[in-house]
Amino acid sequence: xxxxxxxxxxxxxxxxxxxxxxxxxxxxxxxxxxxxxxxxxxxxxxxxxxxxxxxxxxxxxxxxxxxxxxxxxxxxxxxxxxxxxxxxxxxxxxxxxxxxxxxxxxxxxxxxxxxxxxxxxxxxxxxxxxxxxxxxxxxxxxxxxxxxxxxxxxxxxxxxxxxxxxxxxxxxxxxxxxxxxxxxxxxxxxxxxxxxxxxxxxxxxxxxxxxxxxxxxxxxxxxxxxxxxxxxxxxxxxxxxxxxxxxxxxxxxxxxxxxxxxxxxxxxxxxxxxxxxxxxxxxxxxxxxxxxxxxxxxxxxxxxxxxxxxxxxxxxxxxxxxxxxxxxxxxxxxxxxxxxxxxxxxxxxxxxxxxxxxxxxxxxxxxxxxxxxxxxxxxxxxxxxxxxxxxxxxxxxxxxxxxxxxxxxxxxxxxxxxxxxxxxxxxxxxxxxxxxxxxxxxx
Amino acid sequence: xxxxxxxxxxxxxxxxxxxxxxxxxxxxxxxxxxxxxxxxxxxxxxxxxxxxxxxxxxxxxxxxxxxxxxxxxxxxxxxxxxxxxxxxxxxxxxxxxxxxxxxxxxxxxxxxxxxxxxxxxxxxxxxxxxxxxxxxxxxxxxxxxxxxxxxxxxxxxxxxxxxxxxxxxxxxxxxxxxxxxxxxxxxxxxxxxxxxxxxxxxxxxxxxxxxxxxxxxxxxxxxxxxxxxxxxxxxxxxxxxxxxxxxxxxxxxxxxxxxxxxxxxxxxxxxxxxxxxxxxxxxxxxxxxxxxxxxxxxxxxxxxxxxxxxxxxxxxxxxxxxxxxxxxxxxxxxxxxxxxxxxxxxxxxxxxxxxxxxxxxxxxxxxxxxxxxxxxx
Numbered sequence: 001x002x003x004x005x006x007x008x009x010x011x012x013x014x015x016x017x018x019x020x021x022x023x024x025x026x027x028x029x030x031x032x033x034x035x036x037x038x039x040x041x042x043x044x045x046x047x048x049x050x051x052x053x054x055x056x057x058x059x060x061x062x063x064x065x066x067x068x069x070x071x072x073x074x075x076x077x078x079x080x081x082x083x084x085x086x087x088x089x090x091x092x093x094x095x096x097x098x099x100x101x102x103x104x105x106x107x108x109x110x111x112x113x114x115x116x117x118x119x120x121x122x123x124x125x126x127x128x129x130x131x132x133x134x135x136x137x138x139x140x141x142x143x144x145x146x147x148x149x150x151x152x153x154x155x156x157x158x159x160x161x162x163x164x165x166x167x168x169x170x171x172x173x174x175x176x177x178x179x180x181x182x183x184x185x186x187x188x189x190x191x192x193x194x195x196x197x198x199x200x201x202x203x204x205x206x207x208x209x210x211x212x213x214x215x216x217x218x219x220x221x222x223x224x225x226x227x228x229x230x231x232x233x234x235x236x237x238x239x240x241x242x243x244x245x246x247x248x249x250x251x252x253x254x255x256x257x258x259x260x261x262x263x264x265x266x267x268x269x270x271x272x273x274x275x276x277x278x279x280x281x282x283x284x285x286x287x288x289x290x291x292x293x294x295x296x297x298x299x300x301x302x303x304x305x306x307x308x309x310x311x312x313x314x315x316x317x318x319x320x321x322x323x324x325x326x327x328x329x330x331x332x333x334x335x336x337x338x339x340x341x342x343x344x345x346x347x348x349x350x351x352x353x354x355x356x357x358x359x360x361x362x363x364x365x366x367x368x369x370x371x372x373x374x375x376x377x378x379x380x381x382x383x384x385x386x387x388x389x390x391x392x393x394x395x396x397x398x399x400x401x402x403x404x405x406x407x408x409x410x411x412x413x414x415x416x417x418x419x420x421x422x423x424x425x426x427x428x429x430x431x432x433x434x435x436x437x438x439x440x441x442x443x
Numbered sequence: 444x445x446x447x448x449x450x451x452x453x454x455x456x457x458x459x460x461x462x463x464x465x466x467x468x469x470x471x472x473x474x475x476x477x478x479x480x481x482x483x484x485x486x487x488x489x490x491x492x493x494x495x496x497x498x499x500x501x502x503x504x505x506x507x508x509x510x511x512x513x514x515x516x517x518x519x520x521x522x523x524x525x526x527x528x529x530x531x532x533x534x535x536x537x538x539x540x541x542x543x544x545x546x547x548x549x550x551x552x553x554x555x556x557x558x559x560x561x562x563x564x565x566x567x568x569x570x571x572x573x574x575x576x577x578x579x580x581x582x583x584x585x586x587x588x589x590x591x592x593x594x595x596x597x598x599x600x601x602x603x604x605x606x607x608x609x610x611x612x613x614x615x616x617x618x619x620x621x622x623x624x625x626x627x628x629x630x631x632x633x634x635x636x637x638x639x640x641x642x643x644x645x646x647x648x649x650x651x652x653x654x655x656x657x658x659x660x661x662x663x664x665x666x667x668x669x670x671x672x673x674x675x676x677x678x679x680x681x682x683x684x685x686x687x688x689x690x691x692x693x694x695x696x697x698x699x700x701x702x703x704x705x706x707x708x709x710x711x712x713x714x715x716x717x718x719x720x721x722x723x724x725x726x727x728x729x730x731x732x733x734x735x736x737x738x739x740x741x742x743x744x745x746x747x748x749x750x751x752x753x754x755x756x757x758x759x760x761x762x763x764x765x766x767x768x769x770x771x772x773x774x775x776x777x778x779x780x781x782x783x784x785x786x787x788x789x790x791x792x793x794x795x796x797x798x799x800x801x802x803x804x805x806x807x808x809x810x811x812x813x814x815x816x817x818x819x820x
Binding site: 042043044046048056058059062063064065066067068069070073076077078079080081082083084085087088089092093109110112113246250251252253254255260261262263264291294295298302303304305306307308309312330331332333334336 | 446447448449450451468469471490491493494495497499500501503504507508509510511512513514515516517519533534537560561617620621622623624627666667668669671672673674675676677683684685730733734736737740807808810811812
């Protein structure tokens with residue numbers, strides 16, 4: 001902590017790099033006065049500056065932290081600083097974003113999102129209505145009819161009203177003032193002191209590119225058309241700052257007690273690898289079937305992998321899952337020739353046809369498919385069973401996989417039963433009944 | 444020996460677990476298939492550890508939040524895929540320039556553009572590495588299993604903190620989204636490491652980017668701490684003052700590269716499956732390294748002598764290890780799931796006088812047969 005109260009945070013007798021008459025002079029001095037008025041500990045102040053003429057003001061300051069960022073992104077970096085400060089630390093750091101109208105145009109999302117979150121960031125927009133550093137091009141803040149080097153006939157696009165925009169996002173401290181306003185330092189100080197998002201739009205004139213081309217001066221800035229009316233200072237604040245909200249509502253979430261560790265309980269006779277494909281309709285527990293199969297394999301000390309596939313929308317169309325179980329490490333995780341394919345519905349059949357699984361079936365492959373589906377020509381051994389009606393569509397793939405597993409004698413039947421039981425509890429008995437019904441049909 | 448404890452995990456989950464093990468306390472995420480599992484795991488886990496896991500409105504914000512948090516002193520990570528990485532590149536460069544550590548997990552999918560969200564690929568090798576003006580070396584580590592996702596993320600965090608630079612974990616859809624059995628008693632983790640900080644009580648003397656030798660890493664001081672920090676992404680001197688091209692500024696810009704290359708040998712990490720009498724070396728990484736293992740086993744069963752290298756540290760290129768691995772081999776096969784042989788183009792100069800051939804796939808995993816055929820040729 002500094003023991004001596006600073007009256008200025010600026011470097012001693014520093015020369016400002018701005019053009020004569022530029023509003024940035026007012027901006028810098030009043031930001032400095034605001035810091036002093038707040039009696040901020042400079043270690044707890046951070047200037048997060050953007051790109052452009054105003055962005056180089058960081059070099060003018062001696063004592064606060066300065067964080068000179070990329071064009072438009074300053075508010076996002078400041079948000080990151082404040083999230084870490086407010087949640088991982090003591091929440092004492094004040095971040096002030098120094099940004100022009102160009103940066104605010106590029107990084108509008110970051111400003112809007114900081115306002116939505118109500119994170120403790122103060123955004124001071126130096127709005128001189130154009131891009132000064134790069135030659136005076138019009139920005140998203142240029143008023144209608146504004147003449148710039150890139151709008152020689154006058155701007156034909158209306159400017160954005162950033163104050164209205166962030167207000168609509170729930171920002172509570174929002175105001176617009178002229179750079180020459182006598183109370184600018186006070187407004188900035190209030191904005192910084194506000195425990196949440198604050199935005200001050202400081203309207204300026206670019207002496208290099210605006211004056212001369214346009215019939216405007218400092219006196220008319222405040223009454224300019226197209227949304228540059230002065231905004232009223234807020235009087236009430238109802239929102240909680242984001243980090244406070246996060247600490248209260250999200251942090252300290254109880255740790256899950258569920259332990260999903262598996263240790264081997266059974267012995268499998270499998271030597272080498274088995275590669276299974278299970279296909280059906282999305283929402284009918286296809287991927288769960290594969291998971292239970294994989295889990296059963298691991299209960300027997302096998303290695304296992306599972307891959308799922310489904311269309312772009314998750315709840316419609318096909319669902320396809322691939323499981324590899326192996327007594328050794330599984331290196332290649334794909335399936336060239338499947339050992340077993342379970343097809344529970346038309347969507348599943350379509351998908352194994354489209355993705356080539358069906359064409360890769362060999363005489364060694366076993367296919368177990370719903371018997372209402374069309375006949376297939378395949379070198380594989382095909383069992384057609386009424387799995388949907390016997391087991392219900394939701395249990396069809398799991399019961400068919402369990403029955404085939406028992407029929408192939410790959411794992412002790414109890415391993416799959418345990419896997420199922422762990423997931424469905426007492427309903428496991430229904431699966432047992434399904435398996436009993438299916439087994440004779442797989443003979 | 445006790446029975447191993449197994450958990451079913453995706454590679455994405457293990458990246459998250461690796462990050463948590465390494466002390467990551469800040470994650471900002473934006474959803475994208477196939478990387479979303481990392482985001483989901485971090486959102487679930489970090490608040491339990493009093494960490495910050497937050498949804499950002501886009502990938503640009505996600506990485507900027509992370510870099511801001513890193514400036515405040517937090518170990519930070521985000522995760523994305525090719526389309527999101529494209530948006531992050533500006534901030535990756537910024538993190539490199541400002542020497543703010545951050546880990547970015549890039550789970551590759553099929554490109555270009557939005558490409559195939561659920562199709563695997565290894566097509567972002569050059570995109571992740573060569574994303575900076577000036578082609579600075581970004582450490583890129585590639586896992587090939589869920590267990591390696593854990594290990595590699597602890598390794599990436601180690602080096603991000605040690606070198607104060609952005610580091611990439613380059614995974615892919617197959618590794619990221621596939622579930623597999625993970626023996627949690629056999630996980631390997633790299634030491635938990637924190638960037639070196641400037642000692643207390645040197646206020647006034649601290650320079651944000653100070654170093655004695657170009658390969659030194661500047662001592663860190665957080666924004667909001669007792670030392671005044673001067674962070675900038677523009678060319679700067681050791682104090683962080685914007686400069687055009689003073690000799691000190693050029694030295695700082697060179698130092699950003701030199702601090703990484705000086706540690707290249709230490710970062711080098713490959714897993715070799717040796718056969719001392721091999722005439723063929725197969726170089727691979729990520730998901731394809733697994734397939735290469737299967738192909739090599741089949742080739743050996745047919746009497747072929749083959750050596751395998753699974754490259755974990757893709758960048759900096761582990762030149763010494765790769766050169767040594769090729770000793771005695773007349774052929775080097777580089778297997779990777781992209782069209783043009785991206786990693787092959789980077790390493791082929793290491794093998795003068797040898798036949799360097801690519802085994803490439805696109806749109807689907809390379810099969811063991813495709814690699815076996817080339818080994819046997």
